[in-house]
Amino acid sequence: MDRNLQLANEAFKNQQWGQAAQLYEQEYQTAPSEKINHLLVKSLFENHQNNLAYTVMMDNLNSYLMDEQHVILMVQVLLANQQLLMAHVLTATVAPLPEAVTQLIEQAESQARQKPDFQKAYQTFYQLSALTLTQQQRAFKKGQELPLKEWETATEALLVDPFVKPIIRVSLLEMVQKLKLTTPMNFRWLDNKTYEIVGSQLKALAEFEKVGILEDSLQEMIGGHDPVTQQLYQNELGLQVTLLYPFIDRAIPDPKAWVTRLIQGDQVQSAALPVSYSLEWWQRKLSQIMSEMTGA
Template identity: 75%
Template sequence: MDRNLQLANDAFKEQKWAQAAQLYEREYQTDPSEKVNHLLVKSLYEAHQYQVAHMVMMDNLNSYLMDDQHVILMVQILLANHQLLMAHVLTATVERLPQAIGQLIQQAETDARQKPDFNREYQAFYQLSALTLAQQQRVFEKGKQLPLNEWLTATKALLTDPFVKPIIRVSLLELVQKLKVAESFEFRWLDDKNYQITGNRLKSLAEFEKVGILESMLQDLMGNKDPMTQQLYQNELGLQMTLLYPFIDRAIPDPMTWVARLVRGDEVQSAALPAMYSVEWWQRKLSRIMSEMTGA
């Protein structure tokens, strides 16, 4: 064992946390292993360097889900960084949670409700539809610091609010899916109609087979186009899929026609409005939404 790692382990055993963190950090630069990651994160947490601990933990997050000890450490770090919702999201993926987790989250949520600015921040999240897109995105992120019950109460209203930007509505719905919430929600989709959905029956975006099919077809159609052009179309397709969640299959019955129009545009230019739910109708609608998002 090299001298630096021995010194780090000695400092860890003696609970000299700041010293251990400094030595493990040096070790982590040369050997970013799972074990050193865990020791560094634990040392940083105990030294109250919560933000740095969170950043290092995110390098190898899945390794913290493998045993009770590290699940508890993961949740402690998330809560120390006020990431209440993300603690719920990650623990939703663990089949058998350590008993301590529920107590940790419950205490953190009680503490959050007692903060002087809690009601103001809760109302800001609840009423984010009155804001610009950039402001909505900031408040959406800040909302992850709310206790789960308050977040869900506000989210149920926001999912049907026509003034919430589509990308924010979808982002909220994706969090509902990750939380595996066994409740029914109404969701306003891009066709401006409300649909009934159940949180724990939703698929993640990565689970849609059609997304992979569309990406492969786009790659084939692009052929030998330059990499930058290919990346632009891939990015556009990815954003389209996100905005169409969770009804991607409903919007795109014919992937080849969809990809062809994405790359080539309308085959025939016409002043007539496209038929509702046609490929042209969807892509024009998505193009308008994306233009608003980028300010183009």
């Protein structure tokens, strides 16, 4: 064992957190590993360097879900950074959940409700539909500092609010899925109809087989000969499937035809409106939403 690591371990053992953090930081720069990541995060957290502890922890987040001790440390760091909702998301799949974690989250949520600006923060999130897209994005992010009960109550209303931007509604729904919520909720989809969903029964966006098929089709059609154009279409396609969540399969029955039209546009120019739910109808609707998002 090198001298630097030996000194770091001694400082850690003696709870000299500042010194331990400094020495583990040097070690982490030269020879990063899960173990050093854990020791560095613990030292930083105990030394009240919460932002840095969070940043380092995010380098190797999955390694914190392997045992009770590190789940507790992960939650402590999240809560120290006001990441209340993220604490729920990351522990949603931990079974059994350590009692200490439940207590930590309950205590943090109770403290959050005592803060003088709590009601204002809650109202801003609840009424985010009155804001511009940029402000809605900010309020969505800030809303993740709310206790789960309040976040869930507001989200239930926001998921059906026609003035919430589609990308924000989808982002909220993705959080509902990650939280594995079992309460049925209504969701206003892009066709302006309302559907009942249950978060715990939804697939994550990455789990949709069709997303991979669409990407493969794009790769086939453009190939490696024009990587810049391919990346542009890749970005557009990624935003399209995100906006269509959670009914991607319903909107895109034929991935090849979808990618062909994405690249080539309308084959027949017509003043007539496309048939509802047709490929042209969906892509025009998505194009309009995306133009509004970028201000184009």
